[in-house]
Amino acid sequence: MTAAWWILPVAYLLDRLLGDPRWLPHPVIGMGKAISAIEAAVRRLFKPGGYRAAGLLLPLLVAGGSFVLTWATLLLLAQVSPWLAAAAEAALIWTTIAAKGLRDAGMEVCGHLRRNDLPAARRSLGMIVGRDTDALAQPEIVRGTVETVAENIVDAVVSPLFYALIGGAPLAMAYRAINTLDSMVGYKNDKYINLGWASARLDDIANFIPARLTALMLVAASWCIRLDARGALRIVRRDASSHPSPNSGYPESAVAGALGIRLGGHNSYHGVMSFRAYMGDNNREMEAEDIPRTARLMFLVSSSFVVLATIVWILFSI
Template sequence: MTAAWWVLPVAYALDRLLGDPRWLPHPVIGMGKAIQRVEAAIRRLVKPRAYRAAGLLLPLIVAGGSFVLTLAALHLLAGISPWLAAACEALLIWTTIAAKGLRDAGMEVCGHLRRGDLPAARRSLGMIVGRDTERLEPPEVARGAVETVAENIVDAVVSPLFFALLGGAPLAMAYRAVNTLDSMVGYKNDKYIHLGWASARLDDIVNYIPARLTALLLISASWCLRWNAAGAWRAVRRDASSHPSPNSGYPEAAVAGALGIRLGGENGYHGVKSFRAYMGEKSRELEPDDIPRTAKLMFVVSGAFVLIATGLWIWMAGGMHWI
């Protein structure tokens, strides 16, 4: 658990207020550089036929190293002052959350769509998705933004908070390292099919429980907002497992059902068409306002999780401990 009951609420509040300031050095940048160096060392020292076994080294070194370094730093700070260690832990957990950044990226796309600037909306969407965006029509641009925000409610918000609750900043940082590994080497292409398999599989494993917890929270949030909670429940039960990802279908299906829209369909990746299973039912065309609606669901879910997690911390700690 975190060092003090207030660490998670403070970390979440910092993200809501400040997001990811450019002036603040971000641990993910260091993780990215570490991944590049470890990968380069493996390719230099290991023969290609041993890449599959060597792929285990990437999460072991990068995620394990993130955990150990964070734990050691907090231990040293605790020797100086428990308050200093707790404050540093809140700052570190803050860097693993990206709710505000996710919302801002989605709202940039929404703003362009509302103004009728389709080329700018396509460019903004292209900054946050891997699919081809150059020829997308407004409903498809909106779909891309909604899907990205919905999917990343797990990766960028609930999962880091979940692991922070279980193991404080060290486990949250290890999770962020796993997620960064997946985004950099977790591809089923010729370059990473063997070297990146362990990173991709580990990312699926660590997000398994948070993804399903997020779906339940999204259904509850849609009920609290008096949106279509029954539709969200039906979509999760019927459609979530059809997604190519073992986890992404749960938040996407829940959001689709809650908003009464249909996600999924045909996407293009470097000119190659790929069909994603449909999530939800198409009761209407997607519109720009579906992007802030999805962000609203994200904030209700994340705020609820922080309240629940704080209550669990106090309960597991056996009472109110201020430090």
């Protein structure tokens, strides 16, 4: 990692301004193709009884390969110009962050709700969640959107910034590969219970510290914008561990407490009902404006993290 203090702020500003432009090739697309190819090869070369051991190959090859490839690329660029390497590092870290895309996806749903266009809101929500959305009422549409934005404050923003701070673009890319692996093969179903176990476990480990750090920052952000900071802290302490994910409950419970709403409940996945533990108190019915409130919390947390990370970077570079 180069020692330029401006790398993280520039990467974050690029995401805030540009998001993920469709014209720009995104590393996650390459990671997805690599994962699919390796999975196909493993299923050809191994018998089902060997899938659990073979599951170790996916994070080793994809996450490890992402780290080495990024490191080698920056090393070669540094031979040409340290400034070129620093600029490339900022651009690569930019691709691991998705704050703008997360906000835009949530606000698209909110815009439809403000126009009372429930069918369009359901379709937009269906693009960002795995649950069935065709018959959801407005409060449930809001719930799904708030839960998705809250959960992804960790996956799409704080975690990649956290690992960029520790290990620059190579480690941020490795984290993005781990997260992509989890989204593609980290399922506890018959197809992936053995092949994807290592990817899912590694994602849990990678997000352990960032999730808890995010919850604390959400409490502070709630106080800054005059939401219920005490409620956020109380609900985190009470409900975070009830979530089926060891990490997702922390940002979701903090947001629920800050907004004074209850997240969780019954969801339908391909027609099969599932219950997720409640997060927060059912003080009021959820409304469309809870979506931009969650987005503001996300932006305040991410901006604060970048400022703090930049200070840390400067101190350790002296």
